[in-house]
Amino acid sequence: METSALAQQVESVERSVAFLQQEHLVLLTGLRLEILHLRKRCAELSCELSERLPMRTQADVDEEQEQLEARLQTTEQRLAERECGLADLRLELRRKGVLAGALQARLRDEERRFLDELKRRSHKITALGRQLRQQTDVAAQLSFQLHSARFRLYHEKDGGGEEEEEGEEEEDEVEESEEGSPESDWSLSAQASPEVVERRPPRVYMSSRSRRSERVRECVPRMRVYGPEEPRPMPDPALFLYPFRHRLLPLHASLGRICRENDQSETSEERRGRHSNQSPVRGRMEPDTTEL
Secondary structure, three states, X not given: OHHHHHHHHHHHHHHHHHXXXXXXXXXXHHHHHHHHHHHHHHHHHXXXXXXXXXXXXXXXXHHHHHHHHHHHHHHHHHHHHHHHHHHHHHHHHHHHHXXXXXXXXXXXXXXXXXXXHHHHHHHHHHHHHHHHHHHHHHHHHHXXXXXXXXXXXXXHHHHHHHHHHHHHHHHHHHHHHHHHOHXXXXXXXXXXXXXXXXXXXXOOOOOHHHHHHHHHHHHOOOOOOOOOOOOOOOOOHHHHOOOHHHHOOOOXXXXXXXXXXXXXXXXXXXXXXXXXXXXXXXXXXXXXXXXX
């Protein structure tokens, strides 16, 4: 029994070994074929390479190495130049930064000075506006005083203008009669003694308009300036004036009375113009006056 079992085992082992040998032989045959195929392909590629590229000599290799070294040196020089330029740019950037800081500080100083100047000018404008308002009030007061003085003189002239005009007419008639009668002058000169000669002072004739203008000048107050400050010009009073008809129209007066007063003033002006034409000597003796 034991011998038969051992024989069977030996046979199975031999069969296994034979099978493995066959498989190993097939594998080796395939590897040999693959190696032959690769050798053939390598030979073909080497032939193609030899056909495409010529054979390179040592001189060609040395020349190519020299070219590569020259390119390397050129690249190193460019790199050094770039590094130098970068250092210069850093210095310039640092200098520009310092300059920008100085400019910012100067700009802040200028802005502060500008704000101070703006504040000072605003205060000055406020003070000038206050002074302008004060001067405006003073001009309004002066114009009001001037209007009141004109109004008073106008009413005074309404009351006493006719009497003065009648007196002036009588004086003019007396003078004309004296100038027109030389016989009366001769008789008066004959009656007067030669030793005593009466000299009459020259009479200055002033019209009602000139007297009214003088009174208005006296009524207007005059401002004096004390100290080194120069006098400032008075603002234009035309801004505070009103038309003639509204300015001289009192509250208790009627339009009829104003019309009669205007007619009387026109007639008095006509009489005055007629007297001035009749007596030119008197016209030359009257002082020059300016109407207000």
